Amino acid sequence: xxxxxxxxxxxxxxxxxxxxxxxxxxxxxxxxxxxxxxxxxxxxxxxxxxxxxxxxxxxxxxxxxxxxxxxxxxxxxxxxxxxxxxxxxxxxxxxxxxxxxxxxxxxxxxxxxxxxxxxxxxxxxxxxxxxx
Numbered sequence: 001x002x003x004x005x006x007x008x009x010x011x012x013x014x015x016x017x018x019x020x021x022x023x024x025x026x027x028x029x030x031x032x033x034x035x036x037x038x039x040x041x042x043x044x045x046x047x048x049x050x051x052x053x054x055x056x057x058x059x060x061x062x063x064x065x066x067x068x069x070x071x072x073x074x075x076x077x078x079x080x081x082x083x084x085x086x087x088x089x090x091x092x093x094x095x096x097x098x099x100x101x102x103x104x105x106x107x108x109x110x111x112x113x114x115x116x117x118x119x120x121x122x123x124x125x126x127x128x129x130x131x132x
Contacts, residue, residue, distance in 0.1 A: 018052050021103065025059055025090070026050040029109075032089050041074045042082055048114045052107055059107040062114040073113045083109040 030047045037043060044066040052059045061083075065072045074082065091106045 018054065018056070021056060022050045022052050022059070025052070025061075025107075028090055028093065029061060029086055032086055032093075036089065039082075041078065044068060044072075048116075056103065056105075056107050059109055061109055061111045063111060064114050064117055069118065070113050070115065079111045083111055 026047055026049065029050070033042060033045055033047070045063045046066050047061060047063050049062040050059055051062070063073075087106050087109050094103060094106065
C-alpha cells in the first residue's frame with residue numbers, strides 16, 4: 001500500500017496560490033513601471049521574477065537593467081522609496097479591481113538586482129575563450 005503524505009491546509013493553499021500571486025505581482029509591477037513611472041532611473045527596470053514568502057508578507061522583486069549592468073542600478077535608498085510607491089499603486093489598483101486572489105494586504109516589496117544574467121555572460125565568455 002502506498003502511503004500518501006497528508007498536506008496541511010496551509011500547504012495545499014500555498015502550493016497553488018503563491019505562484020499565482022507571484023505572477024500577478026510580476027505583471028502588475030511591470031505594467032506600473034512601463035505606464036506610470038516617469039523617473040528615468042526606473043524606466044529601464046526589467047522585472048525578471050518575484051518571489052513571495054509563504055505568508056505573503058514580503059515579496060522580493062528581482063530586476064535587471066535594460067541595456068545596462070549593475071552599475072546602472074538605482075541606489076538601495078531610492079529603491080526603498082520606489083518600492084513603497086509601487087506598493088501603494090498596487091494597493092489602489094487592487095482595491096479598484098477587486099483582485100481575484102483576495103489578497104488582504106499588498107506584500108512589502110524588496111527590489112534586488114538579478115545577477116544571473118551577468119553570471120551567465122561570464123560563464124559563456126569563459127567557455128568561448130576555452131574553445132578558441
